[in-house]
Amino acid sequence: MRQKSVLPLENNKMTDDTAVEKKSIRADALRNEDALLEAAKEIFAASGVDAPVREIAAKAGVGVGTLYRRFPKRSDLVVGVYKREVDACVTAATEFRTRFSPGEALTHWLKRYCQFIVTKKGLAAALYSGDPAFDALPAYFRANFEPTLQSLLQSAAKAGEIRGDIDAYDLLRAIGNLASVGGTEGAEHTHRMLELMIDGLRFGATTR
Amino acid sequence: MRQKSVLPLENNKMTDDTAVEKKSIRADALRNEDALLEAAKEIFAASGVDAPVREIAAKAGVGVGTLYRRFPKRSDLVVGVYKREVDACVTAATEFRTRFSPGEALTHWLKRYCQFIVTKKGLAAALYSGDPAFDALPAYFRANFEPTLQSLLQSAAKAGEIRGDIDAYDLLRAIGNLASVGGTEGAEHTHRMLELMIDGLRFGATTR
DNA sequence: TTGATAAACGGAACGATGTTCCATATCTGC
DNA sequence: GCAGATATGGAACATCGTTCCGTTTATCAA
Numbered sequence: 270m271r272q273k274s275v276l277p278l279e280n281n282k283m284t285d286d287t288a289v290e291k292k293s294i295r296a297d298a299l300r301n302e303d304a305l306l307e308a309a310k311e312i313f314a315a316s317g318v319d320a321p322v323r324e325i326a327a328k329a330g331v332g333v334g335t336l337y338r339r340f341p342k343r344s345d346l347v348v349g350v351y352k353r354e355v356d357a358c359v360t361a362a363t364e365f366r367t368r369f370s371p372g373e374a375l376t377h378w379l380k381r382y383c384q385f386i387v388t389k390k391g392l393a394a395a396l397y398s399g400d401p402a403f404d405a406l407p408a409y410f411r412a413n414f415e416p417t418l419q420s421l422l423q424s425a426a427k428a429g430e431i432r433g434d435i436d437a438y439d440l441l442r443a444i445g446n447l448a449s450v451g452g453t454e455g456a457e458h459t460h461r462m463l464e465l466m467i468d469g470l471r472f473g474a475t476t477r
Numbered sequence: 478m479r480q481k482s483v484l485p486l487e488n489n490k491m492t493d494d495t496a497v498e499k500k501s502i503r504a505d506a507l508r509n510e511d512a513l514l515e516a517a518k519e520i521f522a523a524s525g526v527d528a529p530v531r532e533i534a535a536k537a538g539v540g541v542g543t544l545y546r547r548f549p550k551r552s553d554l555v556v557g558v559y560k561r562e563v564d565a566c567v568t569a570a571t572e573f574r575t576r577f578s579p580g581e582a583l584t585h586w587l588k589r590y591c592q593f594i595v596t597k598k599g600l601a602a603a604l605y606s607g608d609p610a611f612d613a614l615p616a617y618f619r620a621n622f623e624p625t626l627q628s629l630l631q632s633a634a635k636a637g638e639i640r641g642d643i644d645a646y647d648l649l650r651a652i653g654n655l656a657s658v659g660g661t662e663g664a665e666h667t668h669r670m671l672e673l674m675i676d677g678l679r680f681g682a683t684t685r
Numbered sequence: 686t687t688g689a690t691a692a693a694c695g696g697a698a699c700g701a702t703g704t705t706c707c708a709t710a711t712c713t714g715c
Numbered sequence: 716g717c718a719g720a721t722a723t724g725g726a727a728c729a730t731c732g733t734t735c736c737g738t739t740t741a742t743c744a745a
Contacts, residue, residue, distance in 0.1 A: 293742085294692095295691095295692060295693065295740085295741055295742075296741070296742095297692095297693070297694085297740070297741065298692080298693060298694095298741095301693085301694085317607070321730080321731060321732085322731075322732065322733085323730095323731075323732090326695095331694075331695075332694060332695035332696055333695080333696070333732085333733080334693090334694065334695055334696070334733095334734085334735085334736095335693075335694055335695070337732090337733070337734080338693075338694080341733095343732090390607065391607065393605045393607070394602065394605050394606045394607060396605075397601045397602050397604075397605040398602050399525075399598070399599070399601070399602060501713080502721095503711085503712055503713075503720095503721060503722065504712075504713090505711070505712070505721095505722070505723085506712095506721080506722060506723095509722085509723085529701080529702060529703090530702075530703065530704085531701095531702075531703090534724095539723075539724075540723060540724035540725055541703085541704080541724080541725075542704095542705085542706080542707095542722090542723065542724055542725070543722075543723055543724070545703090545704070545705080546722075546723085549704095551703090
């Protein structure tokens with residue numbers, strides 16, 4: 270029987286690069302793959318993308334052989350983790366939309382997005398490593414985040430909760446730049462600046 | 478007796494973070510330090526800043542113990558190498574100035590600077606690694622390159638060989654961005670674009 | 686349910702690399 | 716030239732990436 274680890278992505282859209290001819294993947298293999306991505310996510314956040322392979326395998330409760338079977342190169346793991354996180358962040362948007370008003374949903378999602386950015390130790394390092402394996406990541410980010418935010422912005426604007434002249438990509442970039450100031454207390458600083466931006470969105474909501 | 482390896486920096490300005498109380502450094506130690514920086518420079522350019530320590534020590538003709546005595550952390554070596562290269566690039570400017578006309582000196586130096594940028598495999602990776610040891614590098618680059626280029630530009634403009642409305646920092650950034658397109662044949666592309674820019678500088682030299 | 690079969694697993698083992706340590710070699714000042 | 720200080724080299728140990736194969740486990744048909 271499936272257990273709790275199945276929550277993020279019922280459809281396995283990110284690992285089917287070798288799909289189309291495989292009939293079925295064993296259930297334990299699926300579970301392990303998920304456990305590995307979850308473990309890698311936490312360890313990448315804590316220690317960066319150069320964390321020891323053994324540590325990740327141990328946290329996932331599998332052997333290193335299993336890790337290598339699923340993710341032959343480290344970049345495979347990194348890409349898998351970050352795509353999975355992007356998907357989770359996008360999924361959160363639809364949840365926020367059902368539970369909150371358009372404006373509140375937008376606010377919640379921006380904070381969620383911000384958290385995604387801040388916790389990504391080593392993401393920038395990976396992106397600038399020169400390894401072509403990461404070339405597709407930025408496009409994946411934008412292709413998923415931009416429509417999500419676009420939609421949230423439109424809904425909130427239509428509801429009169431924010432102004433309507435904000436471009437989604439601009440806002441994504443701006444928050445990304447905001448959060449790029451690292452450091453221990455950088456998270457708080459980023460959070461304050463984000464609140465400021467959100468207030469800025471609200472300002473002029475009615476004044477068309 | 479000193480040998481050929483002493484040419485770049487007679488004054489040891491980049492390794493005196495622990496100075497002020499040391500009386501004298503043994504001559505062989507100085508020679509080894511220079512050999513290590515020279516070896517590391519070439520190996521970093523060829524294989525990136527993650528190249529094996531043993532390889533660098535071997536190329537320098539010393540044991541790893543000697544390397545670790547002088548550069549306890551890898552970042553020490555990286556910073557040492559790049560500061561040394563900045564110094565060499567700045568030194569080249571004064572040489573060009575004595576051997577060429579102001580305009581030619583400027584052209585030569587821009588190509589020299591461009592070569593500095595292009596050959597820096599792994600520099601970007603180091604800068605974005607998040608290691609605070611590299612925080613001072615960008616400032617060091619600008620503090621040395623901007624006045625150098627500024628001066629070259631002024632001389633060339635005063636001699637009527639180029640226009641006079643070019644900002645040194647803008648030009649440095651522009652060339653840096655030009656050269657950031659990596660790849661094997663990227664060097665040629667960068668060179669062509671650089672020639673274009675230089676022609677752009679010349680254009681309008683007399684007009685106004 | 687059970688057994689055959691393929692799939693997946695785990696972790697020992699190996700090689701490459703980072704890092705330390707100290708007996709030995711070399712330099713410097715006298 | 717000598718003594719003491721300084722620096723060296725590379726063996727030795729620790730850590731990590733990666734491979735390999737005997738063992739375990741899931742799947743499915745009977």
